[in-house]
Amino acid sequence: MGESIYDRLKNIVGEKNISDNFFELVNNSLDPLPYDFDLDNDVLPYAVVKPKDEKEISEIFRLANQENIAVYPRGSGTSLTGSARAPERGIILNTGRIDFLEIHTDEGYFECGPGATVDAVDTALSRKGFFLPVYPGSRLVATMGGMMAGNTSGHIIDACIGKPADYVLGLHVVLPTGGILETGSKGLRKPAGTDLTKFFVGNDGLTGIVTKIRMRLVPARKRAFGIAYYHEPESVAKAVVRMYREKAPAPLFMEFMDRATTTIGFEHAGLSVPPGCSIFFASFGPTTEIASENVQRLLDVMGKEDPIQVEEIKDLEEWLKIWTAREVIIASLMQKHDGYFSGPEIVSTLSKLVECIKELEHYGEKAPIFKGLPFYLLGHIGALTFHPTLIVPRDWDNERRRRLVDAEFEIESEMNLRYGTCGGEWLQFGKRTQFFKKRYGVGAYNLIKQIKRVFDPKDILNRGVLEGL
Amino acid sequence: MMAVEFGDADILKEKILGIVSKCVRCRFCFSQCPVYEVSDKWVVQGASGITQSLYYGIKLNKIDEILRDILMRCTTCRSCEILCERIMAAVSLVDAIRMGRALLFEEGINPIREQQKALESLQVFGNPYGMPTSKRTAWAEGRGLKKLADPTDNISTLYYVGCTPSYDSRVQAVAGSIATVLQKGDISFGILENEKCSGDPALVMGELGLFQMLAEQNLNQFKHMNIQTIIATSPHDLNCFLKYYPQGIKTIELKHYTEFFADLVEQKRVPIRKVSKKRVTYHDPCYLGKHNQIYEAPRKILEAIPGIELVEMERNRQNSLCCGGGGGRMWADFEEKEHLAEIRVLEALETGAEVLATACPFCLINFEDAVKVLDKEDTIMVKDIAEILLEAMHS
Numbered sequence: 001m002g003e004s005i006y007d008r009l010k011n012i013v014g015e016k017n018i019s020d021n022f023f024e025l026v027n028n029s030l031d032p033l034p035y036d037f038d039l040d041n042d043v044l045p046y047a048v049v050k051p052k053d054e055k056e057i058s059e060i061f062r063l064a065n066q067e068n069i070a071v072y073p074r075g076s077g078t079s080l081t082g083s084a085r086a087p088e089r090g091i092i093l094n095t096g097r098i099d100f101l102e103i104h105t106d107e108g109y110f111e112c113g114p115g116a117t118v119d120a121v122d123t124a125l126s127r128k129g130f131f132l133p134v135y136p137g138s139r140l141v142a143t144m145g146g147m148m149a150g151n152t153s154g155h156i157i158d159a160c161i162g163k164p165a166d167y168v169l170g171l172h173v174v175l176p177t178g179g180i181l182e183t184g185s186k187g188l189r190k191p192a193g194t195d196l197t198k199f200f201v202g203n204d205g206l207t208g209i210v211t212k213i214r215m216r217l218v219p220a221r222k223r224a225f226g227i228a229y230y231h232e233p234e235s236v237a238k239a240v241v242r243m244y245r246e247k248a249p250a251p252l253f254m255e256f257m258d259r260a261t262t263t264i265g266f267e268h269a270g271l272s273v274p275p276g277c278s279i280f281f282a283s284f285g286p287t288t289e290i291a292s293e294n295v296q297r298l299l300d301v302m303g304k305e306d307p308i309q310v311e312e313i314k315d316l317e318e319w320l321k322i323w324t325a326r327e328v329i330i331a332s333l334m335q336k337h338d339g340y341f342s343g344p345e346i347v348s349t350l351s352k353l354v355e356c357i358k359e360l361e362h363y364g365e366k367a368p369i370f371k372g373l374p375f376y377l378l379g380h381i382g383a384l385t386f387h388p389t390l391i392v393p394r395d396w397d398n399e400r401r402r403r404l405v406d407a408e409f410e411i412e413s414e415m416n417l418r419y420g421t422c423g424g425e426w427l428q429f430g431k432r433t434q435f436f437k438k439r440y441g442v443g444a445y446n447l448i449k450q451i452k453r454v455f456d457p458k459d460i461l462n463r464g465v466l467e468g469l
Numbered sequence: 470m471m472a473v474e475f476g477d478a479d480i481l482k483e484k485i486l487g488i489v490s491k492c493v494r495c496r497f498c499f500s501q502c503p504v505y506e507v508s509d510k511w512v513v514q515g516a517s518g519i520t521q522s523l524y525y526g527i528k529l530n531k532i533d534e535i536l537r538d539i540l541m542r543c544t545t546c547r548s549c550e551i552l553c554e555r556i557m558a559a560v561s562l563v564d565a566i567r568m569g570r571a572l573l574f575e576e577g578i579n580p581i582r583e584q585q586k587a588l589e590s591l592q593v594f595g596n597p598y599g600m601p602t603s604k605r606t607a608w609a610e611g612r613g614l615k616k617l618a619d620p621t622d623n624i625s626t627l628y629y630v631g632c633t634p635s636y637d638s639r640v641q642a643v644a645g646s647i648a649t650v651l652q653k654g655d656i657s658f659g660i661l662e663n664e665k666c667s668g669d670p671a672l673v674m675g676e677l678g679l680f681q682m683l684a685e686q687n688l689n690q691f692k693h694m695n696i697q698t699i700i701a702t703s704p705h706d707l708n709c710f711l712k713y714y715p716q717g718i719k720t721i722e723l724k725h726y727t728e729f730f731a732d733l734v735e736q737k738r739v740p741i742r743k744v745s746k747k748r749v750t751y752h753d754p755c756y757l758g759k760h761n762q763i764y765e766a767p768r769k770i771l772e773a774i775p776g777i778e779l780v781e782m783e784r785n786r787q788n789s790l791c792c793g794g795g796g797g798r799m800w801a802d803f804e805e806k807e808h809l810a811e812i813r814v815l816e817a818l819e820t821g822a823e824v825l826a827t828a829c830p831f832c833l834i835n836f837e838d839a840v841k842v843l844d845k846e847d848t849i850m851v852k853d854i855a856e857i858l859l860e861a862m863h864s
Binding site: 338 | 490491493494495496497499500509510511512513518521522525526528529531535536539555556557558559
């Protein structure tokens, strides 16, 4: 990138909001995948810019189009599918400065910038008695912009409250050509029929950059909690199938950890040794009594699959310990084995959930490169999602770690194809492009490219994410 | 007790890579990093962004002044490490940063100019302010304090004053208060006639040779005087003694003055009277709380004073916001969106407190400046715990 382009970017965002500092460039090329950035395989961006609003973003895009330079928006870089690593050299557009939050209780919605963290929004909403229907594991730093690109509710069970798109009333978007667009409504009723919002929530960052998100305010509800232990993971899967088939109320969260994982997590959380593998959940209700009734209904269902123990957790402190055990489990496992974590997102159909969990118990045998690695099975089983987790030794060289990650995504692809599913928590491209082509066909992939061209004729935004544009 | 990592550049590099390679770049630590809070969102100005810069600086052979400026911005408050411990990853990010600063020295990268000046003063005068050695105990004149110069003085409890309380006109009042409380508590103690800096500024800025020299001189002096107990004003000095001094210091009992005073108060060895009703909030200094888990002793002192209502800021104890003065930043000026001390004073004002209490010279100085900048001198006062306790003894 020539000096004059840098200067022109500087004129747009101001001297303090542009950097070509080597270390800033490197840091904006990192993600949590278990291998290092290296200059032989990865590319450094030309510069990082931090626009303050949609007007500046628009100007950046106009410049990028004139000069044919790729632009990569970036929030906190927490993607687990490689989506945060720019595939080509370009300008990193950091959304961090657009982090406003306005809660319009009179209107029944809130508006926030893409750089606002999920945690900051959730905390502010909680203080006013509302609830954010988004809960990624990385919520402390994950940004709302990232949640929009992925349309992900994280660990929350879709069957309980849906996806963020169900709550998005409207957006402000900057198109890759520099155009500024408003979608949706300021009313509490989403548009019927054509609603351009749908092109941007769950867009994998391909069609535009969201600069303002308007979401419906959801009143906080009371919660109640339950846990069940089983001898075998198979029984857990059967219990979840029963939950859906017997019309038990789907909980907000429902997590599974195999016996070894539960044992390590509980030990770190200061809980007693679990009698088996665990499934634990949080139910919703307008009152504590109704939330508790929902837990009881779930426990009744669980009781039919020969559990070791089922119980409603009345002690909030105990629940928080269990939840903490789950929240920190990956780090606990890494610490135990002094390694990195790696794992895909396998989603099952309801009818094959038992088969899926049985297969995943042997996940560690699925590729030669997995041999001998510590393996743990866990996941958001209420959403029929598993994260088989391998711990990668720190002394493995970078190339070997890369190969392991590639092998994991191949297995993810093969299994999700076989089960007829797809990832429901992480984004679709990056490491998953080949899966997308196989799952939906080259025709579908080409259709996505055509859509992308309509919004972005020069393939400026996230260039290289789609192949052959 | 943690040893100081002396060694050549290669050893330091190996140790740093060993620590930082445990980081999975989840960046959860950014949510707790005070520097990131005021940085305007540059990744290199937040917790693991700093250590990743160090990691790749070593891996890609880019150890330079740009990396220095990134490393020196860290307050070393430990908020990142605490978060990392909470999520069970427990990466010693601050240790890596401290070693990274030492690596800069080894690689011939000079510190930031103001810091360099402080280190030169430390070498020449035994304090980072360039003040004459002869003035170090001036604050104590007329207070009837025993100045220890010889083992025959036969006093085993040392009040280690520290550089800032010795020379800074505002913090001298804190040293005076601590000495008076000790006197009123009938504690047999003395101060050193030839006190020198603990070496903490050299340690945190990476000048380990200078730190080692000061640590050895001080320890020799403590041993020569048969010191059994040291009471320190500054949490920074205390931390330095506890964790980085040679093994010989293990035989000496090391206490922050708030710990010592909390015991005096509990044992009713100092008379406390009712003070006029006031609302007080307490700021946890990072090197007292986050580094050494001393959260309750200062609070116990405040709670023991009738008339004082102790109110907590939303961010307290492990979640306390750094004042911005740690990690050598008292001798460097970084351009930041907001000043941490000003944010903290505003948080104190939100509680309705009339007094912002703390127990660290750096916090005291930074908060007093912040109160002036915010023009809140009529609304809130900044006081050290020792001053508050002494007032209660006088009232």
